[in-house]
Amino acid sequence: MPQARVDALSALLGGELLGRGELIVERIEPLEAAGPGSIAFLSNPRYAQQLHATRAGCVIAAPAQREALARLPSAIVCADPYLAFARLTQWWAAQAARPVAPGVHPSAVVHALARVDPSATVGALAVVGAGAVVGAGAVIGSHGVLEDGACVGAHGRVGARVFIGARCTLGERCIVHPGVVIGADGFGFAPHQGRWEKIEQLGAVRIGDDVEIGANTCIDRGALDDTVVGDGVKLDNLIQIGHNVRIGAGTAMAGCVGVAGSARIGARCTFGGGAIVLGHLEIVDEVHVSAATVVTRSILRPGQYSGVFPFDDNVAWEKNAATLRQLHSLRERLRALEKSLK
């Protein structure tokens, strides 16, 4: 378990120390649950009054809270407390981590023509194919599968039983969670006499640097070209990315999003959970799509977009939904009334 002096943490985070720097904290906790041995943070000013009640030994907060912080045993004043908190968790996790010994677990099945960097780690029962590359300091979890020619860049952290298909590549410092499938076939068929003729998917998947991919998410290989995920993209769990999709740098998608084939998504976009993007659309940079919204046509202007049926108690919903099915005729009736009154 990590523990740290508050003055050391303040220095680490580049903040201004208030109160007793020699105080030691042993855990990070939410403000309302924190005790004397804990460090907490306040980011949203809406919750500022929690500062009066907290029992935390140390709180990270913005300069605006300086007054309330003064009564605490200690505090760290930072311009961006949420960012400071993020960096604190990174330091904390690094302290708590059991060191991973480099090398290939004896139970792994690694092809003679794979290139595993001597500083990389390949976990128990992993399978690494011919021509696959595992970069410096990268970690492949247990049961990972890298097919022929797959590549994990330097310092990648690939979780247990991740599948990376033939010729698919990840850049540096990617984090991939358990159950992810990168490079399964895209969904492509030509209809022929009532049957579906398979279009073999000859492209691959190219993933940039600093990408994180959540558990059981799937990214399909392209039909001819590659499917491309830009630098710094963050994907949550159970997301489906169809073949030939392109996602620009820094875009983030919450859980259960589905993006159909050949959609082109810009940089620095965000997608709420369960949003669906139809195929062959274009979405420009800095578009924000609300949860569960279905994007049925291209979005060519930055902004926030939504489209969700407002939920209600069941009786009210049933009435409104039933009326909705006559909406067009209601409009016609309204028009007729207006006309008759002119």
Add this chain to the structure above:
Amino acid sequence: MPQARVDALSALLGGELLGRGELIVERIEPLEAAGPGSIAFLSNPRYAQQLHATRAGCVIAAPAQREALARLPSAIVCADPYLAFARLTQWWAAQAARPVAPGVHPSAVVHALARVDPSATVGALAVVGAGAVVGAGAVIGSHGVLEDGACVGAHGRVGARVFIGARCTLGERCIVHPGVVIGADGFGFAPHQGRWEKIEQLGAVRIGDDVEIGANTCIDRGALDDTVVGDGVKLDNLIQIGHNVRIGAGTAMAGCVGVAGSARIGARCTFGGGAIVLGHLEIVDEVHVSAATVVTRSILRPGQYSGVFPFDDNVAWEKNAATLRQLHSLRERLRALEKSLK
């Protein structure tokens, strides 16, 4: 294959036997498909007239059906036929099950500091980390991964290639289906200069007793606190549970549900398939959310809630959907008309 005398089954289920107790049944079948060697059940009185046509050797039904049951070769009268059917399937499955020998499969990779109960079973090619615990009578399927400190309580049935992350714990008698990922990182980032700074997820996942989790479902570990799933919760397949979510005892969710981070869900709730719950909401006990409904704000009163666009043939839908985009202005026009007529 199990087979049983009807009088023995009647005693097992605590029912009242009608007809020939010495009759032997060899399979459980739906009422409309059952033959003379089958036992069936009738639970929904709406289907009562199927009793007249069935060829089943034995039927489980409620006292209200006594008259129709009298003409069958045999019957078992139970106050709650659906519950009796559930118990019958349990007995049947237990008879049909191949006994699982306790012990660790020689191909499994079990850390010297793991604690596997002598009555537990660890399947082929499973990986069990340091400090992980497998309780009495528990079964870990092939390719299962328990990271360091993960814990499966007594009599758990963990399917093939389930992933249980470091320090995540399951109570007793849990059933976890293949592909489940418990304890991947929650989706947390601080925005910083157009990039996402990772918030390391320091919490874990705590799952109660008698929980069942469907195939490829994901439950993320908490950021600071744990993600908590109460006793008796039932989750279907491909569900996403975000970090720091709390789910009360006895709540059930159908397939493809997504619950965003920090939502607090009460006890004895039900969620239809594909429902989405946004983050940081509160849902009280005994709330029932219809399939595909998007819960965008807290629900503080028990009841049934819905919010689904009613589907229609495509032409009608297009007309109504187009009009919907002018709905606010329609209201304004209606208001103007009302005013002009006053």
Add this chain to the structure above:
Amino acid sequence: MPQARVDALSALLGGELLGRGELIVERIEPLEAAGPGSIAFLSNPRYAQQLHATRAGCVIAAPAQREALARLPSAIVCADPYLAFARLTQWWAAQAARPVAPGVHPSAVVHALARVDPSATVGALAVVGAGAVVGAGAVIGSHGVLEDGACVGAHGRVGARVFIGARCTLGERCIVHPGVVIGADGFGFAPHQGRWEKIEQLGAVRIGDDVEIGANTCIDRGALDDTVVGDGVKLDNLIQIGHNVRIGAGTAMAGCVGVAGSARIGARCTFGGGAIVLGHLEIVDEVHVSAATVVTRSILRPGQYSGVFPFDDNVAWEKNAATLRQLHSLRERLRALEKSLK
């Protein structure tokens, strides 16, 4: 890397050769990206003007494009260019494929009572149970799990870490992508005194010939009867098929579709991504359901069906959504106006 003379490809595809048959192509590329060493295709006449700009060495197109094709180095005229393209990808993939040696990888765990055809391949670290069958020429990927009595028909291509539960069967020539779970328990419980009593799922899954199943898709076993997937069905990634569902031949579903238990779906239907089908419904043959549509009642006539809230910029959506919650009362007000004016 495959390469081929254009005249050979024309013969293979049964097309009519225009231009220089001795030209050699080394890759298949989209029309707009193709260079002199590439073969491309034009299927949608909407993009016909791309033919004037393309630098492709060879283009496959329909007879209507004959004139524009004449100016290219070479071309192949086919009645159905998309089908010809599909067949070309199949030939290409077969040329590029590394031959898979038949036999069982030494690290696989195969039960003495399993029946693996001598021409079949079982990958590294796969687990094959008692009575399981792997047909002629079939390939089981690494980490595949076939439980007792599971069956993969001849020439099946089962990807890495696919799970096939006890007694579940796949027909011939099926393609199953990584992470698929076939035959986990259906979601069935009887409520009893505030708890859920498990209904053991005694059925299995029966999958026809020529079925393709996308990554991390789940198909549950039936409660009593089997879950049945017809010949030639194509399922994309992350789809949930509940217990006792029946899907007719040739039906295709895009990613993230969910089908609840006991739904009966006809032949030659299509479902857009994220569509949800409620349980116990009937959908007849040749029904086409748009993406993200929620099917809440049976569909007894062929046709296209939709039900999606039209998305909009957030401000417009909020206004319309708020008004939608008063839609029923708007109708009442309109009715009152109409009455007062008569």
